[in-house]
Amino acid sequence: MPAFQTSPGMRDILPGDSARWRRLNGVFAEVVEAAGYGQIITPLLEDIGVFTRIGDATDVVTKEMYDFVDKGDRHISLRPEMTASVCRSFAQHRPTLPWKVWYSGSNFRYEKPQRGRFRQFDQVGIEVLGVEDANLDVEVIALASEFYRRLGLSRIRLIVNSLGEPEDRARYVEALDAHFAQADLSEQARATLAKNPLRVLDSKRGEDAVAIASAPRIGDFYSEAASEHFATVCSGLTRLGIAFEVEPKLVRGLDYYRRTIFEFQGETLDSAQNALGGGGRYDGLVEALGGPATPGIGFALGVDRTLLACDDEGVFADDTADLDAFVVDVVDGTHALELTAELRAAGLTGDRGYDNRSMKAQMKLANRSGARFALIVGDDEASNGTVVVKPMARDGGDQQNIDRTDLISHLKDKLRNQR
Structure with a gap:
């Protein structure tokens, strides 16, 4: 046994595997750069405030961040996700709108390692700032769909939902709170309810299933503007021939989402860990980070689980080139x-x-x-x-x-x- 090994939840990506990762990044770059996206590379370290803005009711903020005080007495964190870093960069540099960027790189979360999920994990993704048009939501989802198609994946399920306008969401959260307060929930769901009733909908525990199935539906709380926006998104996906399902219980894991949200799932993966990636609109996040009020939308896709799905389907195999x-x-x-x-x-x-x-x-x-x-x-x-x-x-x-x-x-x- 060697004296030193990788820390729990970390691992080495060795030659062969690393070449496949690099090739995956290349495919992603080809897909999104053809749509006018330029690469952004943000620091691994950010002021912890950048990430606390994503919602203090999320596990990412309350439990999972690798944060510490550095030698300059600054409270900083290894980035647990990319979107907040991109919005911080936008607020700092104020580029011309619309701003369309893509990224790839490592993130860090102190969570229990599982198949296809490590404490250091890589993602590829895009963000667009400065556009409210629902047709942009369609473009963003379509680019992720095209990326999976280029990899050769076919057993992919796309689910979409809308969280409505902030006022719609507030009314819905109030209704959920009242519903779940009277329900028989697990102890963990009770703790989540106290922080964010929306997140109870994410529970996969059997004892919460009945209460979740009978919970109010977000669609009943949409304003006219929110309904029109979501209808345009669904119509656009249909026009492009992209199969999808509307899932009213989809809420995503971070608090900054508004209106359109979506998730890609690998049908060959275990249902508890089948999310390959997803995203949505986050109007308001740039403003929370000190920038002007700026609409935004994007997604992040997990590299590990995407490659697991490729392995399950027998596509995008390791084809390390032989030497001449x-x-x-x-x-x-x-x-x-x-x-x-x-x-x-x-x-x-x-x-x-x-x-x-x-x-x-x-x-x-x-x-x-x-x-x-x-x-x-x-x-x-x-x-x-x-x-x-x-x-x-x-x-x-x-x-x-x-x-x-x-x-x-x-x-x-x-x-x-x-x-």
């Missing part, structure tokens, strides 16, 4: 040094053996590397200015002795034919 060539130098290592540099300068991929190992040992490394060709330099080749090009696949043909000056063009021709 592995250089075997049994002279003095300097030929391998030069050849690998030439390969990389020509846009090819190459690796080599080290420590003047034997031909047998270096060929084992070449096999293990997955390289398509081994480039072998012995004493004869060094004297003649040639390289032995050996195909590593069984059906790759015979090895050839190629002049060094012709090596790159020869390899490119061979690789082009293989592909």
Whole structure:
């Protein structure tokens, strides 16, 4: 057992897996940048006030933040989510509206680790600030849907709801409070009720099911404006052929949401941990962070659970690219040094053996590397200015002795034919 290991809920992402993560980020960037979104990179550390604005009735704020006082006596936190950081950035820099940004990166929450959920977890997401149009809500949801389609996922369930205008929500919360106060709830739900009646609807406990099923529905409290906004969202999704279900019990986990909210669920995952990601409107959050009143909408999608869903469906597999060539130098290592540099300068991929190992040992490394060709330099080749090009696949043909000056063009021709 090594002296040091990762902390609970943390883990290392090793080569192979990390390449898949990077590729996922690339797919996401392609999808959202085609719609005019630019990347934003926010700090991992923020003043704790940035996140307390997201709602002191949420577990994220009350229980899960990694916060501490730094050496400058500032109370700061590792970011538990991205939206508040983006809104803080907007309030600080005041960019031109509409502001469309995307992000990827790690967040930190001190919660019980579970399948597809760690204390350090990565998300990809987008935020748009400065637009109230319900058709933007449709665009945002459609981009997430397109991302999942590009990954090859098909067993995805999209649920949508609206929390109405702030006044609608206030009336609804009052009605929920009165309903649940008379209901037979679990001890945990009672504690949640005291802080935020909406969050009781999130309970998955069996003893709360009857009370939740009979609870008032948010749709009965919509103003005319809220009803029209939500109807436009639903109509737009239908026009784009995006399947969805209206789920009146959907409330999302953070207090800043208003009007449209949505969640993507992986149907292959356990129902208790099937949320792949989601989002909604958060009009009012920028203002709470010291900026002007600015409407906003966005989403965040979990990388871990998305990849679990990909594994379950057998899509977006790890396809770490094989090397083009592995250089075997049994002279003095300097030929391998030069050849690998030439390969990389020509846009090819190459690796080599080290420590003047034997031909047998270096060929084992070449096999293990997955390289398509081994480039072998012995004493004869060094004297003649040639390289032995050996195909590593069984059906790759015979090895050839190629002049060094012709090596790159020869390899490119061979690789082009293989592909």
